Amino acid sequence: MSRSSANPSVPESAVALRDALRRGEVSAREAVEHFLARIADRSDLGAFVAVTAEQALAEADAADERFAALSEDERAALPPLHGLPIAHKDLVDVTGAPTTMGSAALPHPVAERDHPGVAVLRAAGAVSLGKTQVPELGLNAYSENLIAAPARNPLDPERTAGGSSGGSAAAVAAGLLPVAPGSDGGGSIRIPSLACGLIGLKPGLGAVPTDLEHGPVDDFGAPRLPVTGPIARSAEDAALLFDAMAGSPGTALAAVRAADGLRDLRIGVSAASPFETVHPIPLWPGARLAWETAAERLAAAGHRVEAAGLRYDPRYAEAFGTGWMAGLSLLELAEGAQERLIPYTRVFRERALARSRDAHLEAASALQEIAADLRRQWGAYDVVLTPGLTMPPPRVGAFLALDPDDDYRLQCEWAAYTSMVNVSGLPAIAVPILDVPNPTGSGTLSMGAQLIGRAGSEAQLLQLAAQLTRATS
Structure with missing residues (x-):
């Protein structure tokens, strides 16, 4: 499909499109055809590994048939994402599409059933357009592998879109x-959202039932x-999808629409990182300005913003690194397949295999203790505000050009504030704050900040994201 195939009557906002689909102003087929045309027009971005156009159009036609069979009153009972086009990361199974896990070392079977999280969104009425690009096994903060073109940043296609x-x-x-739905084990929703100027919500563990x-x-x-x-591009759109993923239609979206009434939260501000115990964490001026601007906006919105004297466990960097790679010791490969891993994965898998089970258990125990300490320190505040990414997104290929240890270190320096939230099990949200001049090219890049909340505060974090982004409009 060409650009001319795109339909200008299809709303860009997920909430607006949801409403148009439910009113019958746009058909599911029209919505799917529109976004398939956009995907074809921007294949240079490497966003998709596979586009399942025929399957998506068949699902859209089925959605339109169900819609046509309902009276106007009955349409109120349509599923919450009726006809809404989405896509899934190539780490999860989607019926009828191959699953590559971003790896040339693994078979790429066509899935016969949906991953549970995919099934929830399908039941909510969403239509999958395909599978999106990921790093090998989802390990890295950049989406490059040996099976498809790298995912490029729309703000500057020479830079990574993150991972x-x-x-x-x-x-x-x-x-x-x-x-789009994403997954986040060490920052994998928040890192690319910050890199590309989007809102990315990492829910707390268990907020989305299928995560357990x-x-x-x-x-x-x-x-x-x-x-x-x-x-998502807006807090409202993020809330719409989160509600469907969590099985609570309308709850977070209603909160976001009432965001102006949120006041008087105690917000602790800190640029401390648990990786500082092993190497300095640079904070690019644009990153610092975005973080400081976020604090100013929150204060202007009526919150109590104060410096937080956080101190992180010096065991964190080693324990997290060991724990992050531990699963590689359980990865089963066919004979000779290890040579088809990228060097990064191969080296860290060899190290994980060389560690004793006791060493893995010791790191796991340390992470449990660290998690409790994180929850205790952050629990003194309603929300903790940290910088987002520490610097602009590196260029495509920059990570892979390094040896595995330097690659990992650069990832930890760039995303110095994300993995600790996964260890804690708490929710966090990435929010774009400022557009800054591209230091090595034309146009602008986005710099953002991260908000860490208490257990169960996903809707509140989305409200704060709405307050922060409305301050720019």
Whole structure:
């Protein structure tokens, strides 16, 4: 499809499109055709690994048939995302689409059933357009692998879109999707959202019920890190998708629409990072300005903003690094397949395999203690405000050009504030704050901030994101 195939009557906002679909002003087929056209027009971004156009159009036609069979009164009972186009990361199974896990070392079977989180969104009426680009096994903060083109940042295609939800973020930022679900094990929703100028919500563990499919701890007893959440261009759009993922239609969206009434939260402000114990964490001037501007806006919105004297456990960097790679020791590969891993994955898998089970258990125990300390320190505040990313997104290929240890270190320096939230199990949200001049090219880049909330505060975080972004309009 060409650009001329795009339909200008299809709203770009997910909420507006949802409303148009439910009123019958736009058909599901028209919406799907519109975004398929946008995807085809921007294939240069590498956002998609696979586009399942025929399947998506068939699902859209079925949605339109169901809509046509209902009376106007009955249409109020339509599923909350009726006909809304989305796409899923290529780390989860979607019926009828191959799952690559971003790896040339694994088979790429066509899924016969949906991942539970995918099934929830399908039942909510969403239509999947395909699979989006990810790093190998979802390990990295950039979405590059050996099986497809890298995910590029729409703000500057020479730069990474981040990871591991990089393809999804690139798609939403470029208008190839109205909104997208992502997953976040160490920052994988928030990193690409910050890189691409989007809102990305990392829910607390268990806020989305399907995230607890395998329990609250991993195979070694460490806190389970990955959760799923929305990537969107607005707080309203993020709330719409989060409500569907959490099974609470309308709850967060209603809160966002009442965001102006939120006042008097105690907000602790800190640029401390748990990685500072092993190496300095640079904070680019634009990153610092975005963080400081966020604090000023929150104060202007009527919140009590104060410096937070946070001190992180010096064991964090080593324990997290060990825990983050521990699962690689359980990865089963066919004979010779290890050579098809990227060097980064291969090296860290070899190290994980070389560690004793006792070493993995010790790191897991340390992470549990650290998680309790994080919750205790942050619990003195309603919300903690940290910088977002510490610097502009590196160029595509910059990480892979480094040896594995330097690659990992650069990821920890760039995303110095995200993984600790996964360890804690608490919710956090990434919010774009400022557009800043691109230091190495034309146009602007987005710099943002992160807000960490208490357990169950996802709707409140979305309200704060609405306050912060409305301050720019």
